[in-house]
Amino acid sequence: xxxxxxxxxxxxxxxxxxxxxxxxxxxxxxxxxxxxxxxxxxxxxxxxxxxxxxxxxxxxxxxxxxxxxxxxxxxxxxxxxxxxxxxxxxxxxxxxxxxxxxxxxxxxxxxxxxxxxxxxxxxxxxxxxxxxxxxxxxxxxxxxxxxxxxxxxxxxxxxxxxxxxxxxxxxxxxxxxxxxxxxxxxxxxxxxxxxxxxxxxxxxxxxxxxxxxxxxxxxxxxxxxxxxxxxxxxxxxxxxxxxxxxxxxxxxxxxxxxxxxxxxxxxxxxxxxxxxxxxxxxxxxxxxxxxxxxxxxxxxxxxxxxxxxxxxxxxxxxxxxxxxxxxxxxxxxxxxxxxxxxxxxxxxxxxxxxxxxxxxxxxxxxxxxxxxxxxxxxxxxxxxxxxxxxxxxxxxxxxxxxxxxxxxxxxxxxxxxxxxxxxxxxxxxxxxxxxxxxxxxxxxxxxxxxxxxxxxxxxxxxxxxxxxxxxxxxxxxxxxxxxxxxxxxxxxxxxxxxxxxxxxxxxxxxxxxxxxxxxxxxxxxxxxxxxxxxxxxxxxxxxxxxxxxxxxxxxxxxxxxxxxxxxxxxxxxxxxxxxxxxxxxxxxxxxxxxxxxxxxxxxxxxxxxxxxxxxxxxxxxxxxxxxxxxxxxxx
Numbered sequence: 001x002x003x004x005x006x007x008x009x010x011x012x013x014x015x016x017x018x019x020x021x022x023x024x025x026x027x028x029x030x031x032x033x034x035x036x037x038x039x040x041x042x043x044x045x046x047x048x049x050x051x052x053x054x055x056x057x058x059x060x061x062x063x064x065x066x067x068x069x070x071x072x073x074x075x076x077x078x079x080x081x082x083x084x085x086x087x088x089x090x091x092x093x094x095x096x097x098x099x100x101x102x103x104x105x106x107x108x109x110x111x112x113x114x115x116x117x118x119x120x121x122x123x124x125x126x127x128x129x130x131x132x133x134x135x136x137x138x139x140x141x142x143x144x145x146x147x148x149x150x151x152x153x154x155x156x157x158x159x160x161x162x163x164x165x166x167x168x169x170x171x172x173x174x175x176x177x178x179x180x181x182x183x184x185x186x187x188x189x190x191x192x193x194x195x196x197x198x199x200x201x202x203x204x205x206x207x208x209x210x211x212x213x214x215x216x217x218x219x220x221x222x223x224x225x226x227x228x229x230x231x232x233x234x235x236x237x238x239x240x241x242x243x244x245x246x247x248x249x250x251x252x253x254x255x256x257x258x259x260x261x262x263x264x265x266x267x268x269x270x271x272x273x274x275x276x277x278x279x280x281x282x283x284x285x286x287x288x289x290x291x292x293x294x295x296x297x298x299x300x301x302x303x304x305x306x307x308x309x310x311x312x313x314x315x316x317x318x319x320x321x322x323x324x325x326x327x328x329x330x331x332x333x334x335x336x337x338x339x340x341x342x343x344x345x346x347x348x349x350x351x352x353x354x355x356x357x358x359x360x361x362x363x364x365x366x367x368x369x370x371x372x373x374x375x376x377x378x379x380x381x382x383x384x385x386x387x388x389x390x391x392x393x394x395x396x397x398x399x400x401x402x403x404x405x406x407x408x409x410x411x412x413x414x415x416x417x418x419x420x421x422x423x424x425x426x427x428x429x430x431x432x433x434x435x436x437x438x439x440x441x442x443x444x445x446x447x448x449x450x451x452x453x454x455x456x457x458x459x460x461x462x463x464x465x466x467x468x469x470x471x472x473x474x475x476x477x478x479x480x481x482x483x484x485x486x487x488x489x490x491x492x493x494x495x496x497x498x499x500x501x502x503x504x505x506x507x508x509x510x511x512x513x514x515x516x517x518x519x520x521x522x523x524x525x526x527x528x529x530x531x532x533x534x535x536x537x538x539x540x541x542x543x544x545x546x547x548x549x550x551x552x553x554x555x556x557x558x559x560x561x562x563x564x565x566x567x568x569x570x571x572x573x574x575x576x577x578x579x580x581x582x583x584x585x586x587x588x589x590x591x592x593x594x595x596x597x598x599x600x601x602x603x604x605x606x607x608x609x610x611x612x613x614x615x616x617x618x619x620x621x622x623x624x625x626x627x628x629x630x631x632x633x634x635x
Contacts, residue, residue, distance in 0.1 A: 227261025
């Protein structure tokens with residue numbers, strides 16, 4: 001048997017093997033096999049001859065004649081005027097280039113290769129990619145068409161241009177270079193209940209103004225920028241900045257922003273980082289939302305109306321002058337920092353919305369765990385953290401617009417804050433810090449008909465104002481907390497309330513609310529913990545009416561604990577805070593440090609400031625008075 005092998009380069013090695021038969025039992029015996037090698041020394045390679053080409057808007061295909069002595073082929077391409085070629089190597093003379101710019105002149109260079117030898121004269125060809133000529137309404141039924149439209153058509157849409165997805169789109173194997181983020185989309189994208197699968201370092205759009213509906217996004221979005229404190233870093237699955245109408249959009253992709261150093265204004269969310277105006281309804285996040293950094297700084301973000309600090313949320317980061325209704329978060333939301341002293345931008349961490357401004361948050365629900373981990377062994381000063389089951393906190397630097405109205409919202413997720421620094425951080429079942437803590441001439445945050453069922457946990461010796469509904473002062477109406485509150489550690493300035501941690505203002509009423517979640521302190525510091533409020537500040541005529549407390553409160557010996565209020569020890573002389581009215585008293589039951597509340601002893605445990613006298617008055621350390629005449633035993 002003679003085996004002839006052609007076109008062998010000098011120095012090559014040849015292997016001859018046996019072949020197994022189809023039945024698995026046959027064998028070829030290598031007996032009397034003769035190998036003849038035809039070597040031509042230096043192989044004769046010719047300039048490639050193009051057989052055909054297909055030029056599109058963002059991609060091009062080229063086919064060349066096969067050469068007998070060629071072992072591979074190389075195609076280089078570049079924009080006219082560029083210096084360097086990008087190259088592709090193939091064993092066959094067929095090439096496809098993707099990710100080209102529309103309406104752009106390119107040059108290709110082709111050579112044939114055999115080992116170290118190449119054709120002496122390359123083949124050159126100049127071409128121009130196609131123009132944008134989409135006709136709307138446009139139907140897209142496959143991934144290639146979607147990628148081409150995203151890279152050539154989406155940016156040039158108007159509010160009358162309608163795009164319909166007719167199938168699921170799989171982008172997981174398309175890298176960020178081939179599919180960069182779309183700068184702007186102004187049309188209507190009807191998802192028709194289809195999914196877009198993505199694996200990228202960015203979301204789909206940088207900015208959207210039109211409408212997106214009935215769409216699911218799946219996969220993973222991971223961005224790991226280098227340290228940069230001068231510019232902001234928004235990240236979300238659908239869009240960074242939106243003024244669009246967004247309805248029935250679900251994100252299932254995990255969204256992660258991770259920086260080894262200090263990062264400027266990270267804003268991370270499941271669907272949009274920033275929503276201004278426009279309807280935002282029935283949107284859901286199911287992906288994990290994660291932010292990791294080593295410090296933050298305030299920085300501008302194009303399209304935002306202000307510096308957004310550091311914001312992370314399940315569904316939307318910042319929402320301004322818009323209504324978020326029927327939105328649900330099912331994914332865990334977590335922030336962690338490994339260099340807390342380098343944080344110079346406040347954090348807003350929310351299960352559904354990070355921070356609202358002049359917005360309405362209605363019928364929204366959080367089911368995911370919400371965690372802020374700011375462990376710091378040095379216990380140095382750092383900026384505040386505002387964390388809540390539904391919203392992180394209202395924008396505290398805007399003093400001329402109404403705060404958010406949170407209505408008919410629920411939280412079921414465990415909310416945990418780990419903080420070591422002495423600043424007043426805020427943690428709440430519905431909202432972290434809900435408003436400014438000073439007098440104001442505009443209406444501030446209101447929370448109505450909203451309920452917390454999630455566990456609230458404070459870890460670390462840092463400061464915290466923690467409330468079953470709101471960490472900071474807020475107007476509450478018909479709200480309830482059934483979630484357990486656990487204080488593992490806290491500073492002596494801490495204030496923990498079954499409803500509000502730090503209810504300071506006379507213009508923030510708390511009415512018809514229920515505190516039903518058990519409260520446990522493992523901390524040994526002299527902080528305040530009460531069934532309705534933790535610490536009442538130096539504000540006269542605070543109004544708490546028609547509320548019910550029915551829980552178990554367990555504190556340590558130094559804790560200032562009360563069934564209604566932890567303490568009002570800063571309430572100045574001649575100032576009075578009255579709990580309840582004759583028509584709408586405060587009803588109290590449950591136990592405090594092992595003592596069951598009864599009709600005969602209820603006035604003894606209203607506040608950690610001491611027992612009430614026969615008229616129901618409790619005189620506090622700074623000279624003010626708590627009026628507990630309308631605090632009664634009952635459920």
